[in-house]
Amino acid sequence: MRSPGDGRPLPPRPGDGLRSGGAPAHRMPSGGPGAPTHKLPAASQIPEPPPTPPGGRSRVYGRERSGSGPVKPLRGRRDEPREPRGPRRRVSGRTILKIIAGVLVAILVAAVGMFFWIDSRLAGIDGVLDDYEGRPADTPGTNWLLVGSDSRKGLTATQRRKLATGRAAGQRTDSMMLLHIPDGGDRPTLVSLPRDSAVTIPGRGRDKLNSAYAIGGPRLLVRTVETVTGVHVDNYMEIGFAGFVDIVDAIGGVEINVRAAVNDPKAGLKLKKGTQVLNGSQALGYVRTRKGGALPDFERTKRQRQFLGAVVKKAASPGVLLNPFTSIPLAMSATDAVEVDSSTGAFDMLSLGLAMGDSPVTTVVPFGGNELIPGGGTAVKWDRTKALAIFNALKEDKPVPKDVLDGG
Secondary structure (H helix, E strand, C coil), X not given: CCCCCCCCCCCXXXXXXXXXXXXXXXXXXXXXXXCCCCCCCCHHHCCCCCCCCCCCEEEECCEEEECCCCCEECCCCCCCCCCCCCCCCCCCHHHHHHHHHHHHHHHHHHHHHHHHHHHXXXXXXXXXXXXXXXXXXXXXXXXXXXXXXXXXXXXXXXHHHHHCCCCCCCCCEEEEEEEEECCCCCCCEEXXXXXXXXXXXXXXXXXXXXXHHHHHHHHHHHHHHHHHHCCCCCEEEEECHHHHHHHHHHCCCEEEEECCCEEEHHHCEEECCEEEEECHHHHHHHHHCCCCCCCHHHHHHHHHHHHHHHHHHHHCCHHHHCCXXXXXXXXHHHHHHEEEECCCCHHHHHHHHHHHCCCCEEEECCEEEEEEECCCEEEEEECHHHHHHHHHHHHCCCCCCHHHHHHC
């Protein structure tokens, strides 16, 4: 308050410590007249805020404004104190073990489910392995008769032209192999049986081996093989042309080392020499062609064994089995493509796959010379002594003598 020299108070000036409406702007502190008072800074001492760019934002004494709009308080100022965070929770070893156990259980359940699903889809042929008088006794190890038929079932006319399969009356075998899986730790043995082999078919006399299938189907073929080899057949599996192509395509083709260039229009095949990946149609032509080598049938059986091993190796690889985009189509194609005897299940098929992936010893029945079949043309005559050496080794669950492998 101002006062003249005589101590009398002067009347207040407008704006001197009063707000509009006559209310005092500040109250005297409670300490009395002698207490210190708080003075407001002069208007000239308040710094002007920085100019705001058009459409931009600026900070004014802890507030934010944009353009010509009202001043807004800042949110989350950096100088404001933050609440302390609690310590990070570490995942315990027990939790990790539970997660791993859960994943393993899920995988196990999926594998078991797929196993039974595959088993339910296998097509069984009744009566293939029925007993008969004089049948060879069961021997150690497991013996499979693997048959590739020339069935065109499932192929359209366009597919037959593309695959160069042509038409065939009835049904015959295109390849036959005897696989022996030993009980011990020895390697399996895979023996090719040339389809044009001269054999004695029970009730039919001398004829070519593939005639047994054409006459009496899988049952007569099994009986014929058991009769001429003395080996008891435990499991039977066959696959046709269409299924063969589907399986190869399902695994993305198979890598084969083509040892000589092949050009066979009859098989729809033209391949260069060297290692290459064959698709389904190329693979079918590769195992069917009779081109190449001094003994076409001998070379053909070698290609068939080579290819069978390559297919199983690729199908059993982690990249195929652990990838659902390949393993599921493979399982569907395989179960649609193959036919087995009624006693063969998914567990037997797993055993077959493991045996083929174990790099089996491969050979062909030794043969030399030809035999004229009445009304059937010329057939391949086996070397009886060397052939018996192979089959006796299989019956005794022993390795085949090296001097008779691949014909000796």
